[in-house]
Amino acid sequence: xxxLWITMMALTFVLLSSGCADKSVQPAPxxxxxxxxxxxxGNDVGVSAIIDGLLKRISTDTRIVHHFDATDIALxxxxxxxxxxxxxxxDCEYHGESMEKTHQGLNITQADxxxxxxxxxxxxxxxxxxxxTRNALLKRLAPMYSDITYH
Amino acid sequence: xxxxxxxxxxxxxxxxxxxxxxxxxxxALAEGSRVVATGGATTIExxxxxxxxxWAVINGYGSSGxxxxxxxxxxxxxDDFTLKVIGASLSFDNRFELSVARQTFDLDTMGGELxxxxxxVKYKVVGELLYTAMPQITLGAQYKKxDDFTLPQAVGARDxxxxxxxxxxxxxxxxxxxxxxxxxxxTVRATKANQTGLLGFGTQASNDYRFVLxxxxxxLLTDNLALGIEYRQKPNELGFAREDDWQDVxxxxxxxxxxxxxxxxxxxxxxxxxDDQQGWYVSIEGSL
Numbered sequence: 001x002x003x004l005w006i007t008m009m010a011l012t013f014v015l016l017s018s019g020c021a022d023k024s025v026q027p028a029p030x031x032x033x034x035x036x037x038x039x040x041x042g043n044d045v046g047v048s049a050i051i052d053g054l055l056k057r058i059s060t061d062t063r064i065v066h067h068f069d070a071t072d073i074a075l076x077x078x079x080x081x082x083x084x085x086x087x088x089x090x091d092c093e094y095h096g097e098s099m100e101k102t103h104q105g106l107n108i109t110q111a112d113x114x115x116x117x118x119x120x121x122x123x124x125x126x127x128x129x130x131x132x133t134r135n136a137l138l139k140r141l142a143p144m145y146s147d148i149t150y151h
Numbered sequence: 152x153x154x155x156x157x158x159x160x161x162x163x164x165x166x167x168x169x170x171x172x173x174x175x176x177x178x179a180l181a182e183g184s185r186v187v188a189t190g191g192a193t194t195i196e197x198x199x200x201x202x203x204x205x206w207a208v209i210n211g212y213g214s215s216g217x218x219x220x221x222x223x224x225x226x227x228x229x230d231d232f233t234l235k236v237i238g239a240s241l242s243f244d245n246r247f248e249l250s251v252a253r254q255t256f257d258l259d260t261m262g263g264e265l266x267x268x269x270x271x272v273k274y275k276v277v278g279e280l281l282y283t284a285m286p287q288i289t290l291g292a293q294y295k296k297x298d299d300f301t302l303p304q305a306v307g308a309r310d311x312x313x314x315x316x317x318x319x320x321x322x323x324x325x326x327x328x329x330x331x332x333x334x335x336x337x338t339v340r341a342t343k344a345n346q347t348g349l350l351g352f353g354t355q356a357s358n359d360y361r362f363v364l365x366x367x368x369x370x371l372l373t374d375n376l377a378l379g380i381e382y383r384q385k386p387n388e389l390g391f392a393r394e395d396d397w398q399d400v401x402x403x404x405x406x407x408x409x410x411x412x413x414x415x416x417x418x419x420x421x422x423x424x425x426d427d428q429q430g431w432y433v434s435i436e437g438s439l
């Protein structure tokens with residue numbers, strides 16, 4: 001047995017066991033050591049620019065724009081900026097409802113979610129957010145998939 | 152090496168009509184919604200994955216309710232053999248995948264060639280690669296049939312066709328290594344294939360399935376570039392020559408959602424009595 005083989009099997013074990021792990025584990029947005037992610041995103045100015053880029057992309061995406069027909073965009077923008085700030089460990093209070101509640105009845109599909117993730121990544125790239133920072137934010141947002149889709 | 156590259160180019164040129172056919176006949180297909188690189192590459196057996204290990208990912212970038220199509224050409228150039236593959240796949244709903252692959256295995260030193268056709272299906276059972284704690288898990292099957300059973304039969308194979316069954320689990324861990332995303336994949340395969348089927352299926356002594364483990368790990372260095380390793384355990388049933396496990400180190404460049412290129416260095420061990428077969432792997436894939 002080569003060392004590579006043992007390493008690969010260990011990785012496989014980690015992978016398989018992660019699927020059996022407690023699924024209630026969620027990112028803890030308000031820990032003190034996470035403030036740096038909000039800073040890395042450029043604080044309020046940076047996060048606002050990312051959200052504006054995201055909204056601009058949504059507005060021209062015929063796949064998903066219809067979900068926002070009845071949305072107050074100004075309020076939505078404010079809540080989104082708050083939410084990202086809160087998720088990234090910034091010193092903000094999120095005044096909106098839970099992800100599950102806000103998406104109730106919208107029947108957001110995986111394709112909708114994927115499209116939004118794509119736009120978020122593109123917007124962060126436009127703001128020159130480094131790869132590691134982008135990935136750190138996605139890590140916190142990705143688990144929201146189950147609360148957002150198919151409700 | 153020049154010969155190898157030329158023959159790769161020739162191989163790709165042969166695959167171009169497939170790609171054009173796909174491009175032409177699928178104009179209704181918009182670009183898939185999934186994030187770039189999440190479709191993986193295409194294995195030598197036509198299923199989405201790495202180079203030699205099928206992953207739980209579904210080929211292309213189609214998300215829920217979306218179709219995707221891919222076409223690929225691959226060449227593996229080891230010391231005494233050359234494997235050339237062309238293949239194509241059709242996927243729907245990020246759940247179903249149907250693939251075809253045509254393999255030609257040139258016996259450069261011995262003279263002659265072997266070949267097989269492979270039809271694969273894959274079905275996503277549970278999990279989402281990027282989004283759920285549960286890894287994405289798929290079930291797959293690959294029906295394989297050799298072109299000419301003469302040589303496989305002469306070295307002790309029982310059948311000229313067989314079906315591999317596998318279950319694969321894949322997950323991408325965000326921000327896992329120096330801020331990079333990490334993909335891990337584990338696959339368990341039940342197979343009767345000798346040297347993936349090129350030397351037939353089963354032996355005169357046994358017609359039992361063997362279970363083998365396969366695994367891959369890849370770091371996404373950037374959004375578009377993945378560096379990884381793969382290991383594929385293989386049965387060793389034919390008496391006439393030893394069969395070894397396979398491994399490779401690969402670099403995959405997902406140029407965009409329509410084009411990707413994979414290069415790898417592969418170690419295929421002993422094949423038909425020729426020991427320590429090593430060499431380069433090159434693959435190009437187009438997707439819609």
